[in-house]
Each structure stands twice: as C-alpha cells, then as structure tokens.
Amino acid sequence: MKKMLFLLTVATLGFASAQAQTTPPANGGFQGRGMGREQRTPEQRADMQTQRLTNQLTLTAEQQPKVRAIFLAQANEVDAARASMTPGSVDREAMRQKMQEGRARYDEQLKAVLTPEQYAKYQQQREDRMERVGELKEAKKEGKVKAKKDKIKTKAS
Numbered sequence: 001m002k003k004m005l006f007l008l009t010v011a012t013l014g015f016a017s018a019q020a021q022t023t024p025p026a027n028g029g030f031q032g033r034g035m036g037r038e039q040r041t042p043e044q045r046a047d048m049q050t051q052r053l054t055n056q057l058t059l060t061a062e063q064q065p066k067v068r069a070i071f072l073a074q075a076n077e078v079d080a081a082r083a084s085m086t087p088g089s090v091d092r093e094a095m096r097q098k099m100q101e102g103r104a105r106y107d108e109q110l111k112a113v114l115t116p117e118q119y120a121k122y123q124q125q126r127e128d129r130m131e132r133v134g135e136l137k138e139a140k141k142e143g144k145v146k147a148k149k150d151k152i153k154t155k156a157s
Contacts, residue, residue: 042075056125057118066113074106 050068111119
C-alpha cells in the first residue's frame, strides 16, 4: 500500500511539473530587436499607435479609423522592407533613405487627418522622444547606462 501511495505521489508531481513547462518560441528563443519584446503583427502595431495617439491627442471617433489606416499602411511597408533585407545585400544608407521617405509620406497623411493643434502636439512629442533616444544612445556610448538586469537590481534594493 505504501508503494502504491508513493508511486501515485511521484506520478502526480511529475505530471504537475510537466504541466508547468512552457513551450519555447517558434523562432528558437530569439524575440526580435527588443530581446524580450514579443513580435507584433502590423495590425497590432497600428492598433497600439492609434490607441496611443487617441490618448495623447484626444482623437475623435472620425479620426481614429483614418489614423489606424495610415499606421497600418506604414507598418506593412516597414515589414515588407525588413523582409527584403538579407545579410550582405542591404545598403544601409539606401534603406535609411527609403524609410525616411516613407515616414515623410505618412507624416503628410497624418497632417491632413489631425487638426493643426493635434499635429503640433504630435510633432513636439516625437521630437521629445527622439531627443530622449539620442541622449540614451550617448549615455550608452559613455558607459553611463548599465544593462537592464543592473537597473532591475538597483530598483529592487
């Protein structure tokens, strides 16, 4: 009887631990440029950007679908450009130029949908975001920014 109880306990623990295992990502563990961020579809990215602008700029119900369509077209174009890239065959300067042209094109479309006040606020927020990114890159070059794990340890202390 004790053997039967022991085997049942071992089987239950084995089953429970097997259920707790997670399946590895389909792409072998690599999670993209963000290393930890999930890959989102163009539709998901367009929805997130639309939601962010809705909150920040108080978009109207009429503006939201137009803005989403602009962001969706932009996300699809970026994905297509990334898919066409193969190691060694990409001229970074040409790709950068192509992305800037696309950004300018979609920016003009946004300007047509947003009110002048909303567009000015959008431009200011984008400039602020770019400035923060530049400062972060500069700090990384100087070695003033530590790895994420170090930041997490510091915050927990």
